[in-house]
Structure formats: structure tokens, C-alpha cells
Amino acid sequence: MRASGHMTDAAVAPAQRLAHLGCILFDLDGTLIDSVALILSSFRHATAAVLGQALPDEVLLENVGMPLHAQFIRMAPAQADELLRVYREHNAEHHDAMVREYPGTEETLQELERRGHRLGVVTSKSAPVMRRGLELFGLERFFEVCVSSDDVTAHKPDPQPVAIAAELLGCAAAESMYVGDSPHDMASAIAAGAVSVAALWGAFPPEAVLAPGPDFALASIRDLPALLDGDVEHFTVGDAG
Structure with missing residues (x-):
């Protein structure tokens, strides 16, 4: 720059x-x-499975850089624990294939x-x-x-x-x-x-x-x-x- x-x-x-x-x-x-593709995929999977809705990518990514649980508390406090569990499960399964x-x-x-x-x-x-x-x-x-x-x-x-x-x-x-x-x-x-x-x-x-x-x-x-x-x-x- x-x-x-x-x-x-x-x-x-x-x-x-x-x-x-x-x-x-x-x-x-x-x-x-x-790992952007993996992070987005994991967020999309978790929010669809737990919240039953698709959130815009900019919303999913806006707090990346903070710990995951803190991100989910900001997103949906009552479902944060379940969002974290589903996210991590999906992330672990697809990690090696999607990270560059x-x-x-x-x-x-x-x-x-x-x-x-x-x-x-x-x-x-x-x-x-x-x-x-x-x-x-x-x-x-x-x-x-x-x-x-x-x-x-x-x-x-x-x-x-x-x-x-x-x-x-x-x-x-x-x-x-x-x-x-x-x-x-x-x-x-x-x-x-x-x-x-x-x-x-x-x-x-x-x-x-x-x-x-x-x-x-x-x-x-x-x-x-x-x-x-x-x-x-x-x-x-x-x-x-």
C-alpha cells in the first residue's frame, strides 16, 4: 500500500x-x-442447523478474530453453546480439505x-x-x-x-x-x-x-x-x- x-x-x-x-x-x-472458506462453511452450517436461518456473510464474519464462543454470544446468546458445538463438529470434519x-x-x-x-x-x-x-x-x-x-x-x-x-x-x-x-x-x-x-x-x-x-x-x-x-x-x- x-x-x-x-x-x-x-x-x-x-x-x-x-x-x-x-x-x-x-x-x-x-x-x-x-481458512475463510472453511469458516464461512462452518458458520453457515451451524446457523442453518441451530437457528434455522441464513445470515449474510458480512454478519457471519464481522467478529472473526474473537474467540468463537464470544462471536456466538453476540450472534444468538441463548443458542451460543449449541452453535459452538455444531460449528466445531463441521469445522473438524472439513478442516484439512478446505484450508490453504x-x-x-x-x-x-x-x-x-x-x-x-x-x-x-x-x-x-x-x-x-x-x-x-x-x-x-x-x-x-x-x-x-x-x-x-x-x-x-x-x-x-x-x-x-x-x-x-x-x-x-x-x-x-x-x-x-x-x-x-x-x-x-x-x-x-x-x-x-x-x-x-x-x-x-x-x-x-x-x-x-x-x-x-x-x-x-x-x-x-x-x-x-x-x-x-x-x-x-x-x-x-x-x-x-
Whole structure:
């Protein structure tokens, strides 16, 4: 994403921090692996089976990035437990056939590893489902730390998940970067004081993921090494968002 003119004053501090990052953290769904089709299929199946109605896709996806049960409480509080059960059953059955790795994910992680960056995952998924997604594509080997919804007491958009992952990697949140595709990811990163990077290739439209005001935005995970090399003006989010 290109910014016009020179970097704004607001972008100077994040740009300077890029040279002193202690760790790089990633969301999972919509950032490392493409599970949008599976998530939509699972939501459609659960809402049809439990609620007896079809909801618009934008309604089904609007709270992705939060823990599933919290999403269902917002959707239909009285049926949240049953929605969760039916969703998980469908999701588990179809997971491996419907999930894909985003192009460039493995090669980018290899490059970051080669450069000596310490890497972590921060997701609102449960630990077993998180591990399944990572292991399906052999990505777990890149990450020293994986923080799931089972590891925290407050969930994105709260800063706790990002802060805990940074702490486990031995770096301050202010010396970390978080890459994610949802507004909740960006809000969590910003609240934690991390460098926030919007993944525009994920499940959310650009205007949604940019709404919290992240520091940078990338069209592809392949752009991340260039950002780390200091090509800041090409990826700084302009005032217009």
C-alpha cells in the first residue's frame, strides 16, 4: 500500500522501531493460512442447523478474530453453546480439505528465520485447532511461541495476547510487531504498543482492518521482508486510510 508524499510524523516512530524489533508475531487465520472458506462453511452450517436461518456473510464474519464462543454470544446468546458445538463438529470434519496456505507464507517465514528474527503466533483459536492448522502445512517449526485462546484470560482486541507472546519471547511489546488481518488484531497490537501491520490479503475488506489505524499495511506476506528492510513509505498507512 503506497503512501503519498513523505512519511507523516506519526509514522516516524514505528519506522525507527523496525530496526530494533525483538520479535515478530502473526495471527493465524487470514494471515498465515486461508481458512475463510472453511469458516464461512462452518458458520453457515451451524446457523442453518441451530437457528434455522441464513445470515449474510458480512454478519457471519464481522467478529472473526474473537474467540468463537464470544462471536456466538453476540450472534444468538441463548443458542451460543449449541452453535459452538455444531460449528466445531463441521469445522473438524472439513478442516484439512478446505484450508490453504497463503502464497509466500513458507518462503517468507524461512527468510525471517534466516535473518534471525524470533517468531510467534497469536490466535483466538483453541490450542488443538491452532496446532492442527500449523502442522497441516509444517509451519509449526518456525515458531518459538504460540499463544491461543487457551493461554489468556482476555482476548483480542484486548492487548493481553500480544503482550504475553512478546513476553514469552523475551522482548517488550514495544519491541514487537504483530501482523494480522482483522480489526481485532490491529486493536490488540495498538493497545499493546506493538508495531501494527495490517494483512490486506485476509478475510476482512481493507477499510475494516485499517479502521483501528495500524502503522503499516501489506498487500502480501511477501512484502514483509521489504518493510523490515526499511522500505517504509511504500507500506505506511496514509491519513486517508
